Amino acid sequence: MKRRLLAAVLCVMLALTPVVAQDSSSTLTLVTHDSFSASEEVLAAFTAETGITVEILRSGDAGTMLNQSILSKENPLGDVLFGVDNTFLSRALEADLFIPYESPLLENVDEQFQLDAGEFRVTPVDYGDVCLNYDVAYLEANGLPLPARLQDLTQPEYAGLLAVQNPATSSPGLAFLMVTIAVFGTEGDYTYLDYWQDLVANDVYIADDWSDAYYNQFSATGNGGNRPLVVSYASSPPAEVFFRDPQPETAPTGSIVADGTCFRQIEFVGILQGTDNLEGAQQWVDFMLGQQFQSDMPLQMFVFPVNAAAALPEVFAQFAALPANPVSLPADEIDSNREQWIQEWTETILR
């Protein structure tokens, strides 16, 4: 019986083994993070245009994905890597992962997104702003004004109302930490750590990840927590309209886009060293910058297109606010200080 069992196991194993060894010029492997998405229709258009099938290989969050690619640099997992953002960019560039490529479509892309202009090792694809979101109904019912700047959040009227994420484990959490660093600085008589201590004194809720903060603590959605302010994305309000049935006339949540309250994340694509399908990889980079893919992105990944010519879906045009002056820090400064900032923050705020 045991032998039969073993045979059965082997059969199942064989059945599960994927058909490998396809013609490498006709497939392209895209290494990306768990949140990547696109329309089936758009991917089919790429295949129809180029004859190339795109295979999507997901590996964890953006940090895990990048580290896996660095570890397997000598024997890369795929041809193209998408999803490195500006907080991880210099780690990726230092590891020398990419083959430079200057896409002709970059002419439609604003310079503020081209963080590797001149060398073209990575190409910007989308951006999104980490901003405070608020529960419209709650603030109205309680006669609370919108906080206009970060300092307001330490005032008594906002006590116990805000949920944020731990920057050590969450990407929007890290982005919000960056905002406080850019606004309050690391030196002087009122540093970002002083600000955080005031936030803690005002009963801020530090959640482990975005899902917990947004769905379990935030009052406007999910499980219905009791905090009307949460760190999320400027693109979340359109999602709260789109993902309701029936869709409401007005957005139940909003984002605060005042100067010095949002952090801009830019995501990049790069061609991995060691690809045996360079031409296909370049076609894919062009495709990602093209209007079809760029207009598809907002509703797929809740990000904004970098291609200025791309049309926004209506729900985005109507309900998404864009900050005029989001905070940004140089990529190399972020990468060289990340560990220290997180460590200091952890020691001061959590212990």
Next chain:
Amino acid sequence: MLAHMRRYVLILLPLGFLTVFYVYPLVTIFGVSLAPEGQLDLSGFTRIITGSYYLETLAFTFGQALLSTALTLVFALPSAYVFTRYQFPGKSLLMALATLPFVLPTVVVASAFLALIGPRGLLNQALMSLLTLPEPPIQLDRTLTLILIVHVFYNYAVALRIIAGFWANQNPRMEEAARVLGADSWQLWWRIRLPILRPAILAAGILVFIFTFTSFGVVLILGGPQYATLEVEIYRQATAIFNLPMAAALSLVQIGFMLLLMIVYTRLQRRLASDLVSSARIATPVRSWRDRVLVGGTLLFMLLMLFLPLLALVLRSVVTLDGAVTLQYFQQLNINARGSVLFVPPINAIGNSLAFALVTTLLSVVLGLVTAYLLAGRLGQFGQWFDPIFMLPLATSAVTLGFGYLIALDEPPLNLRSSPILVPLAHTLVALPFVVRSVLPSLRSLPPNLGEAAQVLGADGWQVFRRIDLPIISRGLLVGATFAFTVSMGEFGATTFLARPDTPTIPVVIFRLLGQPGVLNYGQAIAMSVILMLVSAISFVSIERLRPAGTREF
């Protein structure tokens, strides 16, 4: 000659599996991490020993695990008594339901508890309106108490199943004799039951301890970020900071600590006196008031501790925030509103989950059985030395092992790093300790001379296994199989850190939905969790049905 060959194959099978899919990837990643340019970098260890932070983390990790384990055992032991001793309707269904928490992702469990005892939770709302209180009476968010409660919620079934599965095999005559001789119930517990159950209690205890020692989500989400375990630190170092020497040093400390513990455990786990020839204990119907109180108390505990949070989750899946009853979350699961490539019809996710879980269960039952024979010394006395090592995968951080797979299994003949087969293999590694720990206490309580006697009478090895061993270990084996299945259904550990093509399982779909804003996404995630519970419950009851003929229900 042939018998010798067979023995070697049996010995090599589990050892080979462990070497290829655990030791080799781990040694490779430690090599790359600690000696990137051939130069040994041990700065991580110095940092761990010199700063107080990591030592405090280790102390907290150890302390909460010890408390959680003790609590789980204290609650599970009386329940195991009731489940072994009494016959009452719905027993196996209750057992299946009690195992459900084990398959649920932590974020979902956090939601379940918040839906129940959060500030706007059902229980708090009910108590507030019932007792006209201005404030919610239950405020456990962000406390050690909540961590402990949820650890018991998760692990209660592990202890209950292992202890009850073992107990059902023990001969009740010893107890009867003690009673006739005038032992009171205190003496019965202290002198008879606990000593008899020691192997099973220790086996369950060590599993629960390792599970809570490496606890990740429960501590982070429900305890809040001020609590951190070693596992959390390893994850931070490996992903956010990419300090591989530090991550490797912490992983090694964690593994080393577990190894020490396992060695102590192996020593404690002395063999039972083997005159307890097993005979199925016969459960009796509930007769006296005392019986009713015991059974009723156990059911009440299970209701409050396990079923209320699950029930709150089921309610959440059909009731909107405004209180309207709806099926739209379930209906939406089948609609690909955005034409997304991420979309997975639930039936496919269920299929993937079941396929992985089935392969995992088959692999771990076969390997676990052979491993148990090896560790029981039945393939040679030396086998017992391997006991501590087979528990280590459970105590190894998933991100470390994931990175190890990536760089170790990247070339033919083992080019598996982006193959879906790696998923059940990784699951098997985690499931194996459960099968081994479930089978081993029964196997060890089996007197070896029984098999020898059978062999003298002309039985071959296969017959001895079928006729003598299997009836006695089958119950433990079923417990192990259930947990192997559960481990895979719950998508434990390493798989989140594997690069994988699209074979999304139910937990993967839940995570994807929870990663996007929008009430419908959240509702669908909860609906999918309910589906996960349903599929698991049906599977547990079916596994229970597999019980070989000749063993009685317990």
